[in-house]
Amino acid sequence: MMSSVSMVAIGGAVGAVCRYLTGLGVIRLFGHHDFPVAVITVNVIGSFLMGMFVVAAAMRGLTHLSPLVMTGLLGGFTTFSAFSLETANLIERGAFGQAALYVVLSVGLSVGGLFLGLMAARGVFA
Template sequence: MVSTVFLVALGGAIGASLRYLTGVGVMRLLGPQEFPVAIITVNVVGSFLMGVFVVAAAQRGLTHFSPFVMTGLLGGFTTFSAFSLETMTLLQRGDSGHALLYVVLSVGLSVGGLALGLMAARGVFT
């Protein structure tokens, strides 16, 4: 149990660091944005990677890595709480159009990213 918790914590630290670096990279690439591009990027990419991992782990017998990868790494990388905060920030600014767009794109593209990850991994691992 302690080793599993350690793996989740290690994965979370790595995932959160990657999320931060992604935000810095997006900011440097695009400059300051009114729309939360960095958060939506990590949520879509994280969802895609989750789909790939689920299939790869099942096909290759790697499910024992799930606490590290799914709960830790990808849980630390994706940002539902940040998504919620960004949505409320847009709403409080009176930008309900962007808030609605952000919610629809975040959910739709993240679910789509997961579906694409599943399909891509099934093509590789089956």
């Protein structure tokens, strides 16, 4: 049996290639835009597929494929699907405040972290 680490690696490679090809396809279909249409398309598709897999895996006894599909394939395709799943889990448990806090902190801190990285890199490489 393939190890979980191997499944994540294989799924991640396939997911990353799928993300790249989906992005190219969206750009070819709709052209280049200032708004990140390709990224949001990947995020929505990945989140939809995560939702489908979670239910299918639970109902069909396929949870052993979670490292391959959820962490690897969908994680390589878009980590936004994992973010969406964690948010949905909090909402389904009735933890609306925690869900809102998770969304605000995830988006705010992630964007903030990116800006800090930009500033640090500009300071080092400028």
